[in-house]
């Protein structure tokens with residue numbers, strides 16, 4: 001069986017005709033496999049949705065009880081067969097519940113990795129390489145210039161700044177799903193045991209992570225009154241909030257932003273970020289290339305991002321590769337959610 005007849009791109013996203021389902025569809029469809037809960041991959045309004053239990057819980061928390069007409073939770077590594085197509089989910093190491101979707105029929109196996117990374121992350125199960133005929137990868141950081149530093153070293157920068165400026169509030173911008181909880185866990189792993197204050201938009205997801213066994217330590221809402229201006233505290237908020245009126249309530253804030261893009265100086269400058277933290281939930285160049293070499297697929301399909309860099313590398317390595325150029329996935333996890341104060 002030719003891989004291209006088992007899975008191909010359509011305007012609604014990657015489609016499997018034999019199983020009549022899409023993977024991470026970009027518009028409402030009858031049947032969807034969802035790799036993870038970020039808004040650009042997990043949309044509301046599908047008929048039947050198959051995903052891990054945490055991903056379904058995230059979708060329910062964000063979109064409400066009726067985000068799909070039917071849902072089915074599938075644990076990592078447990079195969080199910082739908083219309084002759086075997087489907088398994090495998091950890092992707094991106095955020096809580098994130099999965100690679102493996103579809104298999106007549107001996108042909110395609111792995112759609114969704115978004116992934118290879119560094120240890122206490123908030124999710126590590127990426128698991130799965131042998132396949134086709135590996136479908138993103139390429140957000142698919143150029144050799146993108147090499148993310150050690151995440152513990154980035155957190156150490158934040159803690160040094162907190163020690164250096166004890167009367168200022170450290171306001172850390174982090175995406176509400178995944179990044180915020182990872183930053184909190186990294187702070188805890190570095191021995192920071194004080195209360196961490198969080199923006200209202202993070203509270204539901206923090207509670208959801210804790211319900212799946214990710215402990216975040218003492219947290220409190222970042223609600224100011226005339227007495228508390230959070231001198232010396234760490235406050236975590238969605239990126240949109242740190243540039244907003246909301247941020248003005250804090251004591252002479254040091255603004256930080258945790259993103260893979262903070263490795264690009266111009267981006268940090270453009271956002272007026274005083275303390276850029278290069279922490280990404282996406283594979284950097286080395287993680288992309290070592291993963292593809294390790295999976296050693298017959299073919300590589302690249303969904304979006306810096307496709308040219310990765311395609312060129314693949315051709316030099318003798319790996320047959322092509323770009324799917326799917327439009328609709330954003331460049332770091334998700335576009336910013338509108339955030340209530």
Ligand SMILES: [Zn+2]
Pocket residue numbers: 036038041094115332333334
């Ligand atoms: Zn993502």
